[in-house]
Amino acid sequence: MRLFITRPMPDAVIDRARKEFDAVLREETTPLSGDEMRAALRDYDLVLPTLGDIFDAGVFADVAEPRCRLLANFGVGFNHIDVNAAKAAGIRVTNTPGAVTDATADIAMTLILMSARRAAEGERLVRTGEWQGWHPTQMLGLHASGRTVGIVGMGRIGQAIARRCHFGFGMDVRYFSRSPKELDFPAELDGSLAELAAAVDFLVISVPGGADTRHLIGADVFEAMQPHAHLINIARGDIVDEAALIAALEGGKIGGAGLDVYEYEPKVPAALIALDNATLLPHLGTAALDVRTDMGQMALDNVAAFVAGRDLPNPVN
Known part of the structure; x- marks a missing residue:
């Protein structure tokens, strides 16, 4: 053969x-x-x-x-x-x-920390020679430890992410899934995606791509999220309505986004690239x-x- x-x-x-x-x-x-x-x-x-x-x-x-x-x-x-x-x-x-489970979960954690602590923005500051030195209010971000993470899709990868967040960073875990899961860590199942989005500091997308999940994360979800909260996508790009995400980031409706995948990959909109509150990786999930x-x-x-x-x-x- x-x-x-x-x-x-x-x-x-x-x-x-x-x-x-x-x-x-x-x-x-x-x-x-x-x-x-x-x-x-x-x-x-x-x-x-x-x-x-x-x-x-x-x-x-x-x-x-x-x-x-x-x-x-x-x-x-x-x-x-x-x-x-x-x-x-x-x-x-x-x-x-x-x-792919652990490697993808590791990239999710990378993006949570990079987005929350403005790491990509800070690296650009250093590389361009514009850093003026440390001071007490320089580039204040979001402290990740002890926060609440929301997992959209509590499958194998979603659970690996949740374990890292809970056991590694002391986060409370909430999730939205088609059915309750038997888990080896404490987690709360929310009744709707909007309910989950409103309750968490980090919303992590971990569902399969396809027609059923295309634009699952859109303007309604961003409206529900807290202004300081961050969206993390390590699944498939078209699960997120990229235009709605750009509008939410530009308008300050959410605190930031960490993305490893894109709706029209490898094309990334110039408007997204221009945003300091967007952390962008080139699909490194299993790299x-x-x-x-x-x-x-x-x-x-x-x-x-x-x-x-x-x-x-x-x-x-």
Whole structure:
């Protein structure tokens, strides 16, 4: 079976892929074009895609009899793949949960602290040579310890973030989820997103992307938040209405925002870049060598199971 890997991967992943499979590696770091996706479905038995490779219903419809039988997604999020259309075409889809949990939670904590303590703004001050020296009222931010964090989506990553906040920083934890969770730390379930937003100092987005969550966080949520509160998004960019977020930041309706993802990634609005109360990272959630290697190995575990006719470790359809 021929395996097509759509992006460069850590060396250990590529070495295993070439040893175990008839693997072809695409060298470009950009997402697949529509033509490349159609060719992948026609020419390969197995495809290892990732974020930005938009396998939507139209792509599947254009390939009447695909050779491909598995999309082994590199990443836990798979909203860039229409899993129902894939299933209708006879193509299985897998992902890589677990491998990304701690790294993504760490980035959430990075953004909480950077946003609250104005770290990105302070670094710019130093780098531009405009820092005039320490004084008692210089760049006063929000002390994070002992605050209240609100988690939107208390799944695996949401729980990892909440544990860090509670056990590491003494924060009270509240959350909004489709159902109550059995947790190993104290947390209060709120009845609505607006209720949660109004009660917390940090509102952290940790729900899957997709049609059901697009613009889940909009003007109504920002209106409910306290003026000093910070929004943190480490999930998917289009969960947040970016225009409404910019308006809230410009108008002082919220204290700040820490973002690792963007609605039209990699495009980031100039208005957002211009805001000192926005901390912006280039989708670093899982950007550690060992984490990306684990993700790749998990994707290949799914490929190996499929080739051997075993149950898939991480099926999503």
